[in-house]
Amino acid sequence: xxxxxxxxxxxxxxxxxxxxxxxxxxxxxxxxxxxxxxxxxxxxxxxxxxxxxxxxxxxxxxxxxxxxxxxxxxxxxxxxxxxxxxxxxxxxxxxxxxxxxxxxxxxxxxxxxxxxxxxxxxxxxxxxxxxxxxxxxxxxxxxxxxxxxxxxxxxxxxxxxxxxxxxxxxxxxxxxxxxxxxxxxxxxxxxxxxxxxxxxxxxxxxxxxxxxxxxxxxxxxxxxxxxxxxxxxxxxxxxxxxxxxxxxxxxxxxxxxxxxxxxxxxxxxxxxxxxxxxxxxxxxxxxxxxxxxxxxxxxxxxxxxxxxxxxxxxxxxxxxxxxxxxxxxxxxxxxxxxxxxxxxxxxxxxxxxxxxxxxxxxxxxxxxxxxxxxxxxxxxxxxxxxxxxxxxxxxxxxxxxxxxxxxxxxxxxxx
Numbered sequence: 001x002x003x004x005x006x007x008x009x010x011x012x013x014x015x016x017x018x019x020x021x022x023x024x025x026x027x028x029x030x031x032x033x034x035x036x037x038x039x040x041x042x043x044x045x046x047x048x049x050x051x052x053x054x055x056x057x058x059x060x061x062x063x064x065x066x067x068x069x070x071x072x073x074x075x076x077x078x079x080x081x082x083x084x085x086x087x088x089x090x091x092x093x094x095x096x097x098x099x100x101x102x103x104x105x106x107x108x109x110x111x112x113x114x115x116x117x118x119x120x121x122x123x124x125x126x127x128x129x130x131x132x133x134x135x136x137x138x139x140x141x142x143x144x145x146x147x148x149x150x151x152x153x154x155x156x157x158x159x160x161x162x163x164x165x166x167x168x169x170x171x172x173x174x175x176x177x178x179x180x181x182x183x184x185x186x187x188x189x190x191x192x193x194x195x196x197x198x199x200x201x202x203x204x205x206x207x208x209x210x211x212x213x214x215x216x217x218x219x220x221x222x223x224x225x226x227x228x229x230x231x232x233x234x235x236x237x238x239x240x241x242x243x244x245x246x247x248x249x250x251x252x253x254x255x256x257x258x259x260x261x262x263x264x265x266x267x268x269x270x271x272x273x274x275x276x277x278x279x280x281x282x283x284x285x286x287x288x289x290x291x292x293x294x295x296x297x298x299x300x301x302x303x304x305x306x307x308x309x310x311x312x313x314x315x316x317x318x319x320x321x322x323x324x325x326x327x328x329x330x331x332x333x334x335x336x337x338x339x340x341x342x343x344x345x346x347x348x349x350x351x352x353x354x355x356x357x358x359x360x361x362x363x364x365x366x367x368x369x370x371x372x373x374x375x376x377x378x379x380x381x382x383x384x385x386x387x388x389x390x391x392x393x394x395x396x397x398x399x400x401x402x403x404x405x406x407x408x409x410x411x412x413x414x415x
């Protein structure tokens with residue numbers, strides 16, 4: 001039996017890149033023609049010219065954080081803020097809601113959310129039963145995993161959330177090959193099984209999502225005979241990346257074009273630098289172009305030791321939305337990016353907020369290459385113009401700021 005879901009996973013990287021970029025112009029044109037939102041966002045754009053990553057990087061970013069406002073504004077006239085290419089009816093069997101609420105469509109395509117690849121990499125195979133403990137209520141997580149499991153050829157027990165003791169007995173009686181859900185809930189289930197003396201010998205593998213899965217928790221499961229893997233997916237995009245047996249980062253799913261950009265901008269960062277995850281999906285039903293997830297990650301060098309040839313990322317490293325209230329004023333990462341762009345010599349910028357509450361101090365730390373006379377004073381003035389707040393500026397040497405994706409660091413004492 002193959003270690004790979006299909007031949008796409010082991011494609012020569014150059015072929016994959018060429019295939020993705022060849023599909024990009026038609027997907028952009030489709031988004032312009034089929035969705036009112038992208039008709040406006042990309043107005044006047046010649047999609048045929050977007051044939052490289054550099055060209056893609058010049059397009060505007062649509063942020064997940066904007067979806068609630070957009071949907072609330074347009075919901076009466078345009079479902080999904082005009083971002084969906086399909087409408088209610090046969091082409092859209094289900095609609096889901098994420099916290100906000102933000103509404104998401106589900107199309108009819110087999111494995112619509114493209115989760116099968118991650119489920120297969122976690123060890124599940126055709127003919128097995130999977131105990132699915134993601135929610136089937138409101139949010140798409142349950143359906144995301146179920147449709148992926150069906151694509152692998154598995155049967156699914158729709159466990160959902162809660163009712164821990166009933167979950168234990170269902171697992172004991174049906175003997176599924178493994179579990180899909182959050183890592184914390186499976187821990188609760190296993191602890192309940194131990195408490196009431198019900199053995200669960202079939203529970204030997206798991207695919208986790210929705211929460212952090214640190215090595216300490218992975219080892220906890222291994223001690224109990226459960227081999228767990230994680231995936232990274234969102235309700236808007238479906239699968240973005242997944243863990244393999246190599247356990248060295250997460251391999252990108254097929255059919256997505258991923259960029260890592262500097263938070264507050266749409267500017268790609270060098271390989272290895274932490275930034276915000278931005279994804280362009282080739283899904284024709286919900287054709288999101290340069291969709292900023294709000295999550296931080298970084299691209300890892302090289303390819304996966306498992307033999308999969310796609311790019312790897314360093315998992316979830318935090319949130320990119322670092323908006324901070326300083327002296328009663330909100331300061332956004334976009335504002336810090338605006339200051340930095342005014343001076344070509346600035347390589348990176350980081351605003352550090354310190355002091356105690358009601359006595360805030362802020363310092364803009366900037367990496368500069370070849371500082372000119374008077375540059376520091378000019379940056380101080382620009383910082384005040386953009387944020388309407390006074391702050392100090394510290395000039396730093398290239399490479400001296402931490403590589404953690406932070407544009408605004410809140411170092412205040414809240415005690």
